[in-house]
Amino acid sequence: MADKFTQERNRMAAEKVIAALARRHMDGRYAETKEEALAIALSLIPAHSTVGWGGSMSIEEIGLKDAVRQGPYHVIDRDAAKDAEERKALERQCFSADYYLMSTNAITEDGILVNLDGRGPRVAALCYGPDHVLIVAGMNKLAADTASAVARVRHTAAPINALRFPGDTPCRKGGLCRDCLQPGCICSDLVITRNSMFPGRIQVILVGEDLGY
Numbered sequence: 373m374a375d376k377f378t379q380e381r382n383r384m385a386a387e388k389v390i391a392a393l394a395r396r397h398m399d400g401r402y403a404e405t406k407e408e409a410l411a412i413a414l415s416l417i418p419a420h421s422t423v424g425w426g427g428s429m430s431i432e433e434i435g436l437k438d439a440v441r442q443g444p445y446h447v448i449d450r451d452a453a454k455d456a457e458e459r460k461a462l463e464r465q466c467f468s469a470d471y472y473l474m475s476t477n478a479i480t481e482d483g484i485l486v487n488l489d490g491r492g493p494r495v496a497a498l499c500y501g502p503d504h505v506l507i508v509a510g511m512n513k514l515a516a517d518t519a520s521a522v523a524r525v526r527h528t529a530a531p532i533n534a535l536r537f538p539g540d541t542p543c544r545k546g547g548l549c550r551d552c553l554q555p556g557c558i559c560s561d562l563v564i565t566r567n568s569m570f571p572g573r574i575q576v577i578l579v580g581e582d583l584g585y
């Protein structure tokens with residue numbers, strides 16, 4: 373758990389971000405800890421909902437995927453796919469899920485979400501398809517403004533995320549983004565979510581601990 377000064381700052385900052393999200397027709401909540409975040413997330417997903425997810429360390433770290441697998445839900449589990457074809461089919465099924473779980477690569481103080489995908493299933497589902505998108509984001513994802521958020525995503529999150537997948541990109545060899553376009557590049561679609569046309573479709577749980585990258 374964060375020390376008391378970090379906790380206090382996170383709580384105050386989250387309050388501002390949640391107000392900014394509301395102006396953009398997105399719902400925000402604050403959880404002090406991973407455990408609290410898990411309880412809030414589960415309270416938002418009605419029993420018997422169909423639930424899928426995109427690649428996210430954050431939802432894994434708070435135990436949300438396991439809790440959903442063990443709970444009263446119809447689960448679209450892309451992680452259980454036998455091969456790439458089955459994974460693609462499951463990712464497409466997620467577009468008709470009741471709830472889609474993900475994190476965000478960054479969120480601005482003014483409530484703008486910034487995400488970057490290689491193949492695109494996660495940012496596609498964020499933009500369109502699932503009736504509800506539930507985002508879990510540690511306060512380490514907070515950035516001052518859109519430019520800082522994009523810089524965070526491209527220069528901090530992406531080079532670390534790249535190491536989770538096979539490939540031969542410059543960041544995998546040297547730890548720094550070199551703006552590559554080569555096979556295995558995980559930086560294809562940069563999506564900036566500045567509003568939700570459907571109020572409350574996107575729900576964000578900000579967590580007062582570091583989660584993901």
Ligand code: SF4
Nearest residue numbers: 543549550552558559
């Ligand atoms: S080097 Fe390529 S894959 Fe790595 S972070 Fe930069 S654009 Fe993405």
